[in-house]
Amino acid sequence: MDRVIIFDTTLRDGEQSPGCSMNHDEKLRMAALLDEMGVDVIEAGFPIASPGDFNSVKAIAESTKNAIIAGLCRTKKGDIEACAQAVAPAKRRRIHTFVSTSPLHMKHKLNMQPDDVIAMIAESVAFARQFTDDVEWSAEDGSRSEDDFLARAVETAIKAGATTINIPDTVGYALPTDYAAKFTMLLNRVPNIDKAVLSVHCHNDLGLAVANTLAGVAAGARQIECTINGIGERAGNAALEEVVMAIRTRNADLPYTNNIDTTKITGISRALGEITGVSVQPNKAIVGANAFAHESGIHQDGVLKNPQTYEIMTPESIGLSKNDLVIGKHSGRHAFKKKMEVLGHDLGDNALEEAFAKFKNLADRQKKISDEDLIALVS
Numbered sequence: 001m002d003r004v005i006i007f008d009t010t011l012r013d014g015e016q017s018p019g020c021s022m023n024h025d026e027k028l029r030m031a032a033l034l035d036e037m038g039v040d041v042i043e044a045g046f047p048i049a050s051p052g053d054f055n056s057v058k059a060i061a062e063s064t065k066n067a068i069i070a071g072l073c074r075t076k077k078g079d080i081e082a083c084a085q086a087v088a089p090a091k092r093r094r095i096h097t098f099v100s101t102s103p104l105h106m107k108h109k110l111n112m113q114p115d116d117v118i119a120m121i122a123e124s125v126a127f128a129r130q131f132t133d134d135v136e137w138s139a140e141d142g143s144r145s146e147d148d149f150l151a152r153a154v155e156t157a158i159k160a161g162a163t164t165i166n167i168p169d170t171v172g173y174a175l176p177t178d179y180a181a182k183f184t185m186l187l188n189r190v191p192n193i194d195k196a197v198l199s200v201h202c203h204n205d206l207g208l209a210v211a212n213t214l215a216g217v218a219a220g221a222r223q224i225e226c227t228i229n230g231i232g233e234r235a236g237n238a239a240l241e242e243v244v245m246a247i248r249t250r251n252a253d254l255p256y257t258n259n260i261d262t263t264k265i266t267g268i269s270r271a272l273g274e275i276t277g278v279s280v281q282p283n284k285a286i287v288g289a290n291a292f293a294h295e296s297g298i299h300q301d302g303v304l305k306n307p308q309t310y311e312i313m314t315p316e317s318i319g320l321s322k323n324d325l326v327i328g329k330h331s332g333r334h335a336f337k338k339k340m341e342v343l344g345h346d347l348g349d350n351a352l353e354e355a356f357a358k359f360k361n362l363a364d365r366q367k368k369i370s371d372e373d374l375i376a377l378v379s
């Protein structure tokens with residue numbers, strides 16, 4: 001009941017973001033790391049998009065040990081067949097098909113009547129089911145779809161055999177309250193809703209991807225679609241590391257379980273940065289360089305006395321060896337002494353006073369103080 005499925009789309013939605021494309025070997029490396037970390041489903045790509053995409057989805061399907069391998073496809077038969085072929089070698093495979101359900105998308109993107117969209121959903125999901133029992137259907141632009149139509153579309157997809165129903169906030173427009181209301185509405189109105197797992201997929205255009213994700217889960221969704229470092233179309237997707245650490249840190253209020261080994265977070269975040277050449281900003285939650293760095297003297301002193309004073313989670317829980325004491329002009333004596341010890345200089349009282357005075361002087365003139373600067377002060 002409280003188990004949430006972690007569906008990672010770093011290799012599909014994430015890879016679609018500017019500057020984040022990956023080659024074949026890089027995708028295989030990421031997939032292996034995702035599998036090792038314990039994600040339940042790896043969306044490996046969009047097989048019809050290019051021969052390269054097809055081949056990497058297939059290679060990931062062949063080599064992955066535990067996770068379900070999903071491929072994305074539109075509603076056309078050729079599209080679904082390509083996806084089915086690419087995921088076929090996987091021990092457990094999923095076909096993920098989607099079509100738009102919002103008035104805006106149906107009219108301007110699909111140029112189709114709502115009734116025709118319903119027929120297309122029934123046909124495409126039933127066709128996908130011929131290749132696997134595990135079929136996910138997404139209502140593209142779901143958060144901006146009308147309730148009546150969305151409920152009808154979801155009922156149709158489940159009747160045709162969809163086992164996971166994803167309601168994406170494709171354009172990152174939703175607020176937590178209205179996103180949650182969509183799930184409540186579906187749970188109340190769709191008669192066969194108990195035959196499928198509901199899924200969230202949120203974009204960060206308003207910085208609300210993680211908040212919306214958690215609101216959707218609180219309303220009953222049990223699959224979370226997310227990416228490492230939050231990469232993805234435009235402003236990105238909900239970040240896997242943020243969602244997972246929110247659930248872990250606030251587990252009394254977010255009482256869900258998942259299979260992620262959180263100590264792998266730092267390693268996989270850095271591997272992705274290295275592969276794509278796109279690193280996260282220093283103040284990025286969980287994985288930013290400063291996420292566990294304390295500079296102000298009061299904070300440093302508190303953390304040295306008891307980490308819980310200013311840390312809501314331990315650096316070790318995400319695979320960082322220790323918090324990083326950043327020595328700068330706001331640092332106090334206690335942190336300075338500790339840092340000098342780490343650098344191999346155990347200073348007596350007098351030497352400490354002298355070095356600390358020199359250090360404050362230097363910090364007033366220079367923004368960043370390196371370890372070498374600190375050593376120079378005492379040598």
Ligand SMILES: [Zn+2]
Nearest residue numbers: 013170201233
């Ligand atoms: Zn997306």
